[in-house]
Amino acid sequence: MFKTIYVEEAVAHHPRTLATLARFSDAQRIPCKHYGEVFNRAAQNFRLQKRQPSLILAEKRGQQVLPTPAGYGIGSQTNFYFSHMLNCLYDCRYCFLQGMYRSAHMVVFINYEDFYEAIDEQIEQTSTERPYFFSGYDCDSLALEGITDFTRDFLTFFAQRPHATLELRTKSVRTHSLLERDPLDNCVVAFSLTPSAIADVLEIGAPPVARRIEALGTLADRGWPIGLRFDPLLYHSKWREHYRKLFEAVFARLRTDRLHSVSLGQFRLPQTMYKRMQQLYPDEPLFAWGLAEKDGQISYRSELAESLHAFCRDELLQHIDPNIFFPCPSTTLNDGVAP
Amino acid sequence: MFYIHTALPAEARPIIDHYALRAHDASAPFSLYTGPQTRLVVSGVGKTATAASVAYTCARFSDQPGPWLNVGIAGHKTAALGTALWVQKAVDTATNTPFFPALALSPPCAGSVLQTVDQPRADYLTDALYDMEGSAFFQTAQRFVAAELAHSVKIVSDNSEAPWQSLNRERVQGWINDLLPVIERMRTELESLAAVWLIQQANPPHFEGTLSQCRFSQTQKNRLRRLLQQWHSVAPNTPPWPPDHSEKSAAGLLDALEARLGDPSHLPY
Ligand code: SF4
Numbered sequence: 001m002f003k004t005i006y007v008e009e010a011v012a013h014h015p016r017t018l019a020t021l022a023r024f025s026d027a028q029r030i031p032c033k034h035y036g037e038v039f040n041r042a043a044q045n046f047r048l049q050k051r052q053p054s055l056i057l058a059e060k061r062g063q064q065v066l067p068t069p070a071g072y073g074i075g076s077q078t079n080f081y082f083s084h085m086l087n088c089l090y091d092c093r094y095c096f097l098q099g100m101y102r103s104a105h106m107v108v109f110i111n112y113e114d115f116y117e118a119i120d121e122q123i124e125q126t127s128t129e130r131p132y133f134f135s136g137y138d139c140d141s142l143a144l145e146g147i148t149d150f151t152r153d154f155l156t157f158f159a160q161r162p163h164a165t166l167e168l169r170t171k172s173v174r175t176h177s178l179l180e181r182d183p184l185d186n187c188v189v190a191f192s193l194t195p196s197a198i199a200d201v202l203e204i205g206a207p208p209v210a211r212r213i214e215a216l217g218t219l220a221d222r223g224w225p226i227g228l229r230f231d232p233l234l235y236h237s238k239w240r241e242h243y244r245k246l247f248e249a250v251f252a253r254l255r256t257d258r259l260h261s262v263s264l265g266q267f268r269l270p271q272t273m274y275k276r277m278q279q280l281y282p283d284e285p286l287f288a289w290g291l292a293e294k295d296g297q298i299s300y301r302s303e304l305a306e307s308l309h310a311f312c313r314d315e316l317l318q319h320i321d322p323n324i325f326f327p328c329p330s331t332t333l334n335d336g337v338a339p
Numbered sequence: 340m341f342y343i344h345t346a347l348p349a350e351a352r353p354i355i356d357h358y359a360l361r362a363h364d365a366s367a368p369f370s371l372y373t374g375p376q377t378r379l380v381v382s383g384v385g386k387t388a389t390a391a392s393v394a395y396t397c398a399r400f401s402d403q404p405g406p407w408l409n410v411g412i413a414g415h416k417t418a419a420l421g422t423a424l425w426v427q428k429a430v431d432t433a434t435n436t437p438f439f440p441a442l443a444l445s446p447p448c449a450g451s452v453l454q455t456v457d458q459p460r461a462d463y464l465t466d467a468l469y470d471m472e473g474s475a476f477f478q479t480a481q482r483f484v485a486a487e488l489a490h491s492v493k494i495v496s497d498n499s500e501a502p503w504q505s506l507n508r509e510r511v512q513g514w515i516n517d518l519l520p521v522i523e524r525m526r527t528e529l530e531s532l533a534a535v536w537l538i539q540q541a542n543p544p545h546f547e548g549t550l551s552q553c554r555f556s557q558t559q560k561n562r563l564r565r566l567l568q569q570w571h572s573v574a575p576n577t578p579p580w581p582p583d584h585s586e587k588s589a590a591g592l593l594d595a596l597e598a599r600l601g602d603p604s605h606l607p608y
Contacts, residue, residue, distance in 0.1 A: 003445045004427075028450045030427040030439075038439050045485040047539070048443040048532050103441070198608055236608035278565065282539060285607030288569030289600055301601055 004028045004054040006038050006105070016110035017057050020147060024055070034058075039086070039103045047280040049104035050091050055147075060084070060109035064118035068134060074167070074188070074227065074261040074326050078131040080122055084109050084150055085139035090171060091204040093286055094232055097138065099273025106139075108148055116157050123164050133158075136169030136190075143172040151177045155184060162186050167227060171206040173215040183223035188260045190227030191216045193250065195242035198234050202286065209246070217253035226258050230316075231265025231328065233308045235290060235300055243312050251319045263326040264312055268299040340405035341526050343379040344393055344480075346472050349511040350411050351381045357519055369395060377526075386431070386455065386475035393476060397483040404540070406488035406529035407480040410522060412496035412511055413453065413470040416463035420501055421514055423521050424451040424468055426491035431474035432456050438477035441486035444528040447521050453493065461502050468493050485536050488529060494518045543567035545579055555589045563589075566596045573605045 005027045011017050012031070021029065032038050035058035060083075068079040086107040087097055098104070109115075119133055135141045135154070145151055151168060155178070158166045167188045178189065194202070196209045207215075220226045228250065236242070269277065271293060278287040292301045299305060309327065316325065345351040348370070354360070360372035360379055369392040370381040378400065382392035393407065409426075418424065427450040429438045452467040455474035463469060473491055480489035494514040497503035546567050555563060570579045579596050586592045599605075 004442055004450075028427065028446050030450070031452070032428070032437070032439070037437060041439065041441070041486065043481045043486040044441045045443070045487050045536065045539075048485060048487040048535060049441065051443050051532070052445060054442050105442075201608060234608075235606070237606050278568070279539060282541075282543070282568040283572050285569075285572045288572045289605060289607050291600070304601075 002027050002055040003052065004030060006030045006032050006035065006054060006056040008035055008056075008058045009033055011057055011059050011110055014057075014110055016112070016149075020055070020057060020108070020110075023147060027055075032056075035107055039101070039105060039107055041102065044102040045280070046098045046101065046104045046276075050098075053087070054105045056105050056107040057110055058107055059111045060114065064115045065122055065133070072328065073132065074263065075324075076130050076132045076165070078126050078129045079134065080119075080131060081134040081137045082115055082119070083138035084112065084115060084135065084154075085144065085148065087138070088140045089143040090140060090206040092171075092206065093202040093204065093281065093284060094234070094267060096269055096273055096277075098280060099269060099275075099277040100138075106144065108144070112150075112153055115154075119157075119164070120161075123161060130163060130165060132165045132167060134167045134169065136167070140170050140172055141168035142170040142174050142177075145172070145174045145177055149177075155181065155187060158187055159184055169227075169229065171203065171212060173207045173211050175215050175219055178219060178224060179222060183219075183225075185225060188225045188227045189216070189219050190229050190261075192229045192231060193246060194230070194234060195236075195239070195246045197238070197242050198236050202234070210249070213250055213253050216250075217255075220255045220258035223258065225260035226254065227260050228254075228262045229265065230312060231263060232267035233264060233305075233312055234267060234286075235304050235308055239308065240311055244315055247312075247315050247319060256320070259320065259324065261324045261326055262316055262320050263328060264309060264316075265328040266299050266305055266309070268297050271296050271298055274298040340400065340403040341377045341530060342396060342405055342407045343377065343522075344389065344396075344407065344409045344472075344476060345379065345381050346384050346389065346411055346470075347511065348381055349508040350515050351379055353512050353515040353519065354379055354410065354522065367395075367399075368392075371396065382472070385471050386457070389472040389475040390479040393479040394483075397480075404484060404537070406526075406533045407476075407484060407490070408522065408525055408529065409473060409476040409480075409489075409491035410515065410518065411470060411472065411491075411493055412506070412514060413468040413473075413493040414461075414463060414497040414503055415451065415468050415495045416466050416499055418451070418468075418495045418498060420495055420498065421517060422495040423448045423518055424493050424495065425449070425521075426453045426468065426473060426493060427451060429453040429455055429473040429477050429491065430467075431478075436474070438474050438481075439486075440477060440490050443487040443532055444525075447492065447524045447528070451493075453491065459503060461497075461499075461504075463499050468495070484533075488533055488536060490525060490529065492518060492521050492525060543571045549579075549592065553587065553589050553592070559589045559593060562593055566593060566600070569600055570596060573600065573607055577605075 360374045363371035363373040372379040382388040453473045
């Protein structure tokens with residue numbers, strides 16, 4: 001899988017580094033002082049690197065846990081995110097990571113204990129409300145589980161902190177680390193879903209949607225709280241029919257008593273990221289059709305965004321309790337926040 | 340077009356023969372050889388000559404950009420003579436600056452860090468490759484092509500038991516001959532990557548023709564390029580403006596094209 005692994009000198013002897021290197025004993029190892037030497041250099045081409053990404057083992061310095069942007073959340077006012085990884089095994093064409101980072105190499109920060117400490121600090125400072133911690137902002141939480149043991153380790157940590165909630169955001173069906181342990185009420189396994197017709201084309205390398213639905217159904221059967229993330233909503237031919245069928249397929253399989261939250265998200269990108277992505281894929285119609293700029297964000301023209309959002313909201317509300325429905329903020333919809 | 344840089348004529352000779360390259364221009368400041376799909380420049384020894392030769396070749400053939408490969412002999416403390424090594428990282432020892440080739444391919448052979456030194460030396464301080472060009476090659480080539488398209492492969496010509504003073508032209512040529520399969524493999528992979536890079540660099544259809552119709556500012560040219568790329572991605576077989584359009588100004592053409600990019604008849608997927 002990985003033919004080359006860059007290793008920060010400071011973590012060269014860390015047990016997680018040694019364990020990872022042992023898994024890839026054939027990979028070439030390249031020392032570096034700081035992962036940024038490799039990851040942040042100019043003149044790199046994300047699209048080219050995505051063909052054969054390397055792994056970078058590094059230490060996360062500075063702030064490990066950050067507040068989410070205002071308006072994002074699934075029921076709490078106190079929301080944080082953290083990234084034990086940068087970049088993803090999959091290659092969704094709409095993914096903002098390709099506009100955010102210069103490199104497609106996958107960085108794994110192996111100093112989990114520092115993340116634990118930072119999470120504990122935030123929990124201590126949060127007296128009134130249940131804090132939520134989102135993983136999977138800069139990566140897929142589960143896709144690289146076989147290498148990182150991220151969920152195995154972080155679930156053990158969160159099991160001892162029942163007053164804080166962890167969200168794992170994923171398209172992966174690598175759920176064995178969850179299935180082999182008792183469910184945690186304070187861990188939401190949130191699956192991103194798109195109609196198959198469009199996922200097959202744009203979510204390159206991700207498991208087919210039917211397998212994701214099966215995986216989330218199985219997890220719910222075992223008692224895990226499930227999140228559904230229809231994000232981004234994508235305008236395409238027959239989109240009404242495709243979204244309706246997707247919702248039907250999900251709710252035919254899912255035990256809704258384990259459904260924690262459902263959110264919708266607009267296809268939206270900061271203009272600078274969008275420009276980079278369009279330059280990487282000048283041949284990609286997703287970055288061409290029906291878009292408009294508003295307040296520095298690129299998204300679908302408001303009439304398209306509104307019809308997509310309204311249709312999906314109305315369809316979903318036939319299946320779910322409105323109290324667990326969380327549309328994301330948008331600059332496209334007329335009032336700035338999705339109704 | 341695939342570009343190869345060597346420092347020495349003896350390093351170049353087997354490559355020239357393999358690709359049937361011919362001398363290109365006797366008046367050029369560096370020895371240049373060319374074939375239908377390959378060009379080679381021989382710089383002479385050292386960082387300055389390397390940087391100048393790569394920059395010269397890139398500028399001279401700017402209409403045919405392509406990937407670059409540095410090929411040459413190098414010392415190594417412990418590796419056996421004749422060992423082929425792909426350069427994982429080149430360090431300019433004068434400034435201690437590292438240059439990483441950006442990887443988007445499988446390494447073609449075993450790899451090593453390369454130390455680029457200003458003077459030949461026989462002390463081989465670390466277990467790495469030693470040459471006098473590598474860091475300058477990366478520093479320069481990465482200014483002209485994506486960092487994934489500039490690589491270096493070396494063959495070990497001297498080590499702590501067989502010093503560089505005993506090198507001769509025949510041995511160098513023999514080693515480079517042995518390196519040809521690795522060069523060929525790099526070439527195949529780099530050309531495949533370059534094909535994608537060239538799509539990113541290319542002007543879209545109708546770009547030059549539209550520029551000749553009326554005056555565009557630089558900002559408008561950039562917008563035109565992007566809009567035509569977008570148009571081509573959603574409607575590759577349809578002209579960007581209807582045949583009877585009446586737009587005369589650059590701004591009018593751009594606005595009309597932008598409006599057409601939401602036309603339901605061109606909805607992708
Ligand atoms: S799964 Fe998520 S993080 Fe991974 S490429 Fe797709 S959108 Fe990006």
